[in-house]
């Protein structure tokens with residue numbers, strides 16, 4: 001296993017220790033979360049844990065169900081105790097960029113409906129300033145070429161996310177535009193601006209949402225209380 005994958009596995013295994021019998025747990029998306037869901041599947045099997053998972057993507061739902069973890073949609077539960085998700089970048093104020101896996105719309109819906117949010121990352125995701133990682137936008141296909149032009153005019157260096165010559169589509173059948181910003185000096189101001197642009201369903205800035213971050217480091221997982 002690659003070294004970075006070892007770190008991802010270590011934080012995935014550390015995170016499932018926070019899950020208690022009877023909980024409703026939001027299950028994020030991505031390669032780090034994959035390790036967490038594997039470890040959760042082990043616990044469900046060996047400890048007969050009674051939990052319900054709320055997946056943030058079809059990929060995660062399929063993995064969880066394959067491991068015997070029961071799942072429900074976000075509208076089928078009355079609350080979510082804890083959501084465990086990955087992130088693409090986290091700055092010193094614990095603001096994050098998500099959406100590298102094109103799942104940030106469902107991830108944000110699950111996150112804002114959760115009592116607590118935990119992010120699990122390898123140490124490469126911890127940054128001084130957000131923006132080196134391209135900022136994902138989930139956009140409605142109708143009018144998206146015009147939206148791209150408007151974003152370009154603002155100097156945001158937008159690019160459709162492609163898979164060969166096909167547009168990448170989300171679980172809600174939308175497109176993804178990535179903004180190549182280089183740096184994001186004022187995340188809240190940018191979030192507000194993007195929230196107000198017609199055609200953008202959701203952006204990947206996750207601000208003031210996370211409570212706990214587990215960082216995979218050489219000497220073991222480090223758990224940080226963000227707020």
Ligand SMILES: O=C(CO)[C@H](O)[C@H](O)COP(=O)(O)O
Nearest residue numbers: 030031032086099100101103
């Ligand atoms: O936001 C996400 C998916 O939309 C992921 O959580 C994020 O991209 C991190 O993924 P990985 O653990 O594979 O690095």
